[in-house]
Amino acid sequence: MNTLGPDWLDPQILLERLGPWAFWGSVGIVFAECGLFTAFLPGDSLLFTVGLFIGNGTLPYNLAFACLMLTIAAFLGNVVGYEIGRAIGTPLYQREGRFIKRKYFEQTSAFFDTYGNRALVLGRFVPIVRTFITVVAGVTRMDRRRYLTYSAIGAVLWATGVTLLGYYLGQIEFVKKNIEVALLLIVFVSVLPMAFEYLAHRRRANAMAAEVVDAVKDSAALRETDT
DSSP states (O other), rough: OOOTBGGGGGEEEEHHHGGGGGGHHHHHHHHHHSSSSTSSSOHHHHHHHHHHHHHHTOSSHHHHHHHHHHHHHHHHHHHHHHHHHHHHGGGGGGGOSSSOOOOHHHHHHHHHHHGGGGGGHHHHGGGHHHHHHHHHHHHHTOOOOHHHHHHHHHHHHIIIHHHHHHHHHHHHHHHHHHHHHHHHHHHHHHHHHHHHHHHHHHHHHHHHHHHHHHHHHHHHHHHHHHO
């Protein structure tokens, strides 16, 4: 075990174990995380590590080619997730398995309700939401053309952006010597949107509760006045 969880979920160890198949394994993992209910996979940190490994020569691939393949994988994963949701529909929401949990759909639906179409772009950077938002869009039968457009934008910003981040930051000496710290930072940053949304939701709920209390007090005061 390590600070990132089981060894097989540590992107650095994972890529090393995949050996010559490391890059294509990463492409497959990105595809799976974006459309096959595998929210436990290391999406953000994996992309960052791929970029870092290309930068230091561990992965002998052209950066532009790698970004293209990873972006395509992320987009196709979203397409598959959308079509699964569209075909199966709401029964998916009732699932309560090891990897498919009702609370994941509820969290994702709330995120979608808050941000609308933008959720397909913003959700890319939020673990769990990234995996399940595609299915939610399919279940709700979001217009396919609009869905594909926003998914493509999100795929480019996420897959290409995080990979480039790993490539350029990986050339900094501190990052080279402290890869695990950098990966932990990536994971931390990736959950910030959900944390902000949770806090915003709490503020809205508290404000609504306060309004209800005030309304009850005003109503009671009026009744006392009438009597």
